[in-house]
Amino acid sequence: MxxxxxxxxxxxxxxxxxxxxxxxxxxxxxxxxTTVSPEPKTDKERKLLAMSRNAMREAEPFMLPVHAGMVAAHRFAPIGEPNGKNLLVVHGWGSRIDYMQGLIRGLRQTGAVVIGLDLPGHGGSTGRFLTVPLAIEAIDAAWRQFGPFDAVVGHSFGGFVSAMSAAGPEDWMKRRTPSRLVLIGAPVAAxxxxxxxxxxxxxxxxxxxxxxxxxxxxxxxxxxxxSAGRMLAAKPDLPVLVLHAEDDKEVSANAARLYDEAGPHVELQWLNGLGHRRIVNSQQTIDAITRFLV
Structure with missing residues (x-):
């Protein structure tokens, strides 16, 4: 529109x-x-989707049941010597796991198993409607099928809901806390x-x-x-890496600063010049996450 x-x-x-x-x-x-059609809308997206096809064929596909339908999950095996780590990657609004193959391949090359999750209304998942509770239910479905996870890596909206899933109050949701959490260009509060x-x-x-x-x-x-920032402030035992570009035009850099204020367990790294989307598959991002997960 x-x-x-x-x-x-x-x-x-x-x-x-x-x-x-x-x-x-x-x-x-x-x-x-209401989510948009998962079909690519621009020439750039169509090119990126075509480039990801071979990588997506390397994944074992799963359809996981949730109340609103089915969510698509993709299990990527390690590349090289396995290191025993199990990682979950969650995309942002209007995106899909296909568009995160640079990041996923970089994580696989460390020896990790990577689970890519398409949120409801996105990618291979069903529906045309997405809310925070629906996204958290999808993350919970991935935990039940593949967890526990050594780390959850979320971009944009995917980072926001991953943070709440990891640190939200147990009386409201079934908390699923990984050993570490990575937020890339993520908003901090609804x-x-x-x-x-x-x-x-x-x-x-x-x-x-x-x-x-x-x-x-x-x-x-x-x-x-x-408020993911407030929830993370109440969970000081969870190491969090926040990656953000000050030139991000979709999610204000102030969101990253507010995450940083949650406490010393949150580490903020600026990756300026990468905006909101190029940051996802950047080698700088992959290197920062790899160092954080060691």
């Missing part, structure tokens, strides 16, 4: 709020949570993401509040609850 169409849709939802603010909040949240989305759509303040209230209705928690 173009920026113009986003604004038109945003104004239509604002008008809906005049009649029913609760309905406007539901529509806004539904729009926020409030920030919602605010960015509301601004992009041109929502009124009342519609933005109604969307927050819809989160409370669906998840049983206020939007402020979904």
């Amino acid at each position: 173009s920026s113009y169409l986003h604004k038109v849709a945003g104004q239509a939802i604002n008008l809906t709020g005049v009649v029913s603010m609760r309905l406007a909040g539901r529509i806004a949240f539904r729009l926020f949570s 409030e920030h993401v919602f605010s960015q989305f509301s601004g992009h759509m041109g929502f009124s303040r009342r519609v933005s509040r109604a969307m927050d209230e819809e989160v409370q209705r669906i998840a049983g928690q206020p939007i402020s609850f979904f």
Whole structure:
């Protein structure tokens, strides 16, 4: 959807709020949570998908059941001498494991088994809808099938939900804590993401509040609850590596700084010049993660 169409849709939802603010909040949240088609949309994505085909053929495919359908998981064997490590990789919003083959191959070359997880509504998984609880359920399914994991590596939204899965309260979710956690270009709080989305759509303040209230209705928690930084601050025994570029135009560098403030168990490394997407398969990223996992 173009920026113009986003604004038109945003104004239509604002008008809906005049009649029913609760309905406007539901529509806004539904729009926020609806995923795009997993088919590549640009020539660059089509080229990247074609380049990944041979690498994806090296994986053993699995379909794991979740409440909303099935999620696709891909088990990649080590390249070279196995080191006994078992790693989970989780992609970002609008992406898929196919697009992370540079990173996955780099991790496999250390001798690790790598599990690549397609989140609901992405890649080979079913559905066209994704929320934080659905993503955490998908991660839990991967743990039940392949875990425990020595480390979870998540990019963007995948890093955000991986952090909450690793450090969230056990009375709300079944915590799945790896030995180490790596976050690449990851947002730190749902409030920030919602605010960015509301601004992009041109929502009124009342519609933005109604969307927050819809989160409370669906998840049983206020939007402020979904703060990965605060959750990690309460888990000082979990070593965390945060990789971010200050030139990231999709996730503010302030998110990385807030993660860094969670405590001395969080290590922040700036990989400037790599933006939000090139950072994923960068050799600098692979080297930093490899050092962290030793």
